[in-house]
Amino acid sequence: MAAIQEKRPLTPITKLLRVHAPLIAESANAGQFVIVRVRERGERIPLTITDYDRDRGLVTIVVQEVGVTTRCLGALQEGDEILDIVGPLGEAPQLQPGGHIIGVGGGYGAAALLCLMRERKEQGDRTTVIVGARHKDLLILVDELREVCDNLELCTDDGSAGFKGLVTERLQQLIDGDQSQRPDYVLAIGPMPMMRAVADTTRDTGIATQASLDPLMIDGTGMCGGCRVTIGGEVKFACVDGPFFDAHQVDFDEAVQRSKMYVKEESLAACRQSESGTG
Amino acid sequence: MPVKRSDKTPMPQRDPTGRAQDFDEVNEGYCFSHAMFEAERCLRCQDPVCMEGCPVRIPISDFVHAIAAGDLARAASILRTANPLPGICGRVCPQESQCELKCHMAKRFGPVAVGHLERFVADWERSQPVGETPPAPWQSARVAVVGSGPAGLVCAGQLARQGYPVTVYEALHAPGGVLRYGIPEFRLPNAILDWEIDALKRLGVEFVNNVIIGKTITLDNLFDRYGFAAVFIGTGAGLPKFLGIPGENLNGVYSANEFLTRINLMQAFQFPEADTPLKVGKRVAVIGSGNTAMDAVRSARRMGAEQALVVYRRSEAEMTARVEEYHHAIEEGVKFHWLTNPVEVIGDDDGWVAGLKCLRMELGEPDESGRARPVPIEGSELVFPVDNVVLSIGTTPNPLLAKTTPGLATHSWGGLVVDEKKGETSRRRVYAGGDAVTGAATVILAAGAGKSAAEAIHQDLSAGL
Ligand SMILES: Cc1cc2nc3c(=O)[nH]c(=O)nc-3n(C[C@H](O)[C@H](O)[C@H](O)COP(=O)(O)OP(=O)(O)OC[C@H]3O[C@@H](n4cnc5c(N)ncnc54)[C@H](O)[C@@H]3O)c2cc1C
Ligand SMILES: Cc1cc2nc3c(=O)[nH]c(=O)nc-3n(C[C@H](O)[C@H](O)[C@H](O)COP(=O)(O)OP(=O)(O)OC[C@H]3O[C@@H](n4cnc5c(N)ncnc54)[C@H](O)[C@@H]3O)c2cc1C
Ligand code: SF4
Ligand code: FES
Secondary structure: OEEEEEEEEEEOOEEEEEEEOHHHHHHOOOOOEEEEEOOOOOOEEEEEOOEEEOOOOEEEEEEEOOOHHHHHHHHOOOOOEEOEEEEEEOOOOOOOOOOEEEEEEEOOHHHHHHHHHHHHHHOOOEEEEEEEEOOHHHOOOHHHHHHHOOEEEEEEOOOOOOEEOOHHHHHHHHHHOOHHHOOOEEEEEOOHHHHHHHHHHHOOOOOEEEEEOOOOOOOOOOOOOOOEEEEOOEEEEHHHHOOEEEHHHEOHHHHHHHHOOOHHHHHHHHHHHHHHOOO | OOOOOOOOOOOOEOOHHHHOOOOOOOEOOOOHHHHHHHHOOOOOOOOOHHHHHOOOOOOHHHHHHHHHOOOHHHHHHHHHHHOOOHHHHHHHOOHHHOHHHHOOHHHHOOOOOHHHHHHHHHHHHHHOOOOOOOOOOOOOOOEEEEOOOHHHHHHHHHHHHOOOOEEEEOOOOOOOOHHHHOOOOOOOOHHHHHHHHHHHHHOOOEEEOOOOEOOOEOHHHHHHOOOOOEEEEOOOOOEEOOOOOOOOOOEOEEEHHHHHHHHHOOOHHHOOOOOOOOOOOOEEEEEOOOHHHHHHHHHHHHOOOOEEEEEOOOOHHHOOOOHHHHHHHHHOOOEEEOOEEEEEEEEOOOOEEEEEEEEEEEEEEEOOOOOEEEEEOOOOOEEEEOOEEEEOOOEEOOOHHHHOOOOOOEOOOOOEOOOOOOOEOOOOOEEEOOHHHHOOOOHHHHHHHHHHHHHHHHHHHHHOO
16 A cells, blocks of 8 residues: 555646655666556556655656546545555666767656656766657646756647657757757657657667557566567567667567557446446 | 265366356365265375375375364364465365375275365364464564465465564565466465465464565565565566467467466456456467466356367377366366467457467477477468467566575576575575475475475574574
């Protein structure tokens, strides 16, 4: 059980939760994740550790409500307890320090970049963050991100804030532009199509690029193999070998296909949830 | 009543058609008169060879005799002293290759049904009122147990009885290891596992779920920060193998661990009342022939598969499952395809499983394991049209803890290196047992290893070594 100490809505469907989980806060590193279960007979779902505070024993998660479990989680209030939380899981991304790193985030990925980029900056990297959303109201944690990077690039589909267009278009401009802007590393966290587009953008540039894969998971310890992904022809378990992988080696077709394994069941469950009106 | 003492008293069981629709227990258990009758079949031999067949040396003829004398309390105490998990082992031990194989009665008639009797006594014990609350732990040295499978549970229980405060850390959200996430309720109801765990809690054992040693807390910190005097590792062999054949990552292909975990731990059979789904089509092929394969294929039937088949590259003689499970599977309509080697999972346009391509095999010269090597028959290719493929081809120890613990030695195949006498690993005061040491084996071997490690820990701690 982990009590929610603070809850902050970021968009109508995105909530930031600060959770009392001292053991996890103690051992967490940027880029790792937790698995939570919100109710009895509930599903186990992975969520990135957005931030942690070792002194106060707090772990921050940002949840985007897309289905039954994320909605149940989003409905919890300050003082409520999360039934089960385990972590930290996975490995932090392996990138050498030194140089210019660009983090590209979409959806909850913007939140996931927060402590990763702060850590890089503290290690002396030059840090750029590119985050995108449809509209400026859907951009999350802009102030916090601005603090942890040297250069924050906002992108919106409708031009309501920052660059009008996709994050990958902005990334392309930075790569093509002034050589001083060119990144040594790119880190992509967000929806699969975005990560794939980032991989395609940097594929022929020789810029090392990592993507944070988010396959379906159950245990998160390497026990079920449900999270398997193919990287450069080799099968890996994203929960223990990842979630970060060389984006140029990822078999995205397969990853996208596998993520759709339960779409029918997910929408059935979502319908039941909205009919019953409960979390 | 004419007394026919030659045959083993059959285990009453539910009708195959009805039981293949749900996850309730198949075997119904002996009633008192069955048990008395069966116990009287025991010859009370001078040389109780059955006991040699039992990995934990249960004094079988003593407990069986106590049943025959109607003294179930004594039978229960004899059993429990030798094997702390009788209700579980009575249900899942491969008795036919252990105690019952050795039984003198087996040579001419059927063996004494040791497993059924063991289960009977344990079930009786569970129906009795809970005894007095045992004293609180009195030793000052505390012990941590990593993993709550049979090895960890038994180690924790034995140490608690010696007065040690014990904390069991489990990675998952519920304790029990394979007994929880692997073996389905139709063979081992959760209530039995829960009863054993509650009994340990009454002894003072503390259970902490959702903690992965090596991730949440390092092994070193168990000593340095948490002040444990010794650690027992019972992390099992939970890493599933894959075949490496084309199509293995198609939608609808599962490891048996995933398939069974979704059902048992996550209760997918109750979806959508439970949140975790599992997609089981009308035709399911399970690859393998062990207990895990039987559990998967019988679960597939219960999840609605009309055709459930087992595909195995060796012959029936090399099957490793308990015979009872094999018979139950046949009764429930499972079809077995021996000497059939899967070579490819065939997919449809949407990336879902459509079939399993196999080659027929024949038996050749013996291989390293001494079993006849299956060799493919040229041109014997065949395709089973199926919607799901479940891989049940073995597991190895999970490398997670060893990878994050400096100085914890493993064999090349992943098993922890231990000194055979004490079960101590390459790290001082760190002991290990069960599947983490032996590779995938049995409940009773894991339980036995937990018990002997507890003795070694007690000795080392009391000697101040
Ligand atoms: C390592 C990792 C880190 C993650 N971090 C975060 C995070 O910080 N914040 C956050 O909100 N989400 C995160 N996710 C995704 C999150 O786990 C899923 O959104 C969640 O499992 C959905 O559960 P649900 O029951 O609410 O929805 P479901 O009913 O399971 O699914 C609803 C919809 O979401 C899609 N979906 C389901 N699972 C995923 C997935 N793994 N990735 C993308 N789409 C999915 C489905 O296709 C469906 O369209 C992460 C996933 C992984 C693997
Ligand atoms: C489906 C199936 C059916 C089986 N049927 C039978 C049968 O009929 N008869 C029989 O005798 N045997 C059977 N077996 C084998 C038997 O279950 C195992 O040999 C036995 O459970 C091993 O016990 P264990 O305590 O060593 O490990 P496990 O039961 O595997 O338990 C290990 C536990 O440790 C936890 N863990 C792992 N790493 C960590 C960590 N770093 N930190 C914290 N916790 C951790 C795991 O989550 C798990 O709960 C079966 C196995 C399976 C999979
Ligand atoms: S523990 Fe297993 S082998 Fe030993 S007597 Fe019981 S059933 Fe037989
Ligand atoms: S989630 Fe089960 S192995 Fe990765």
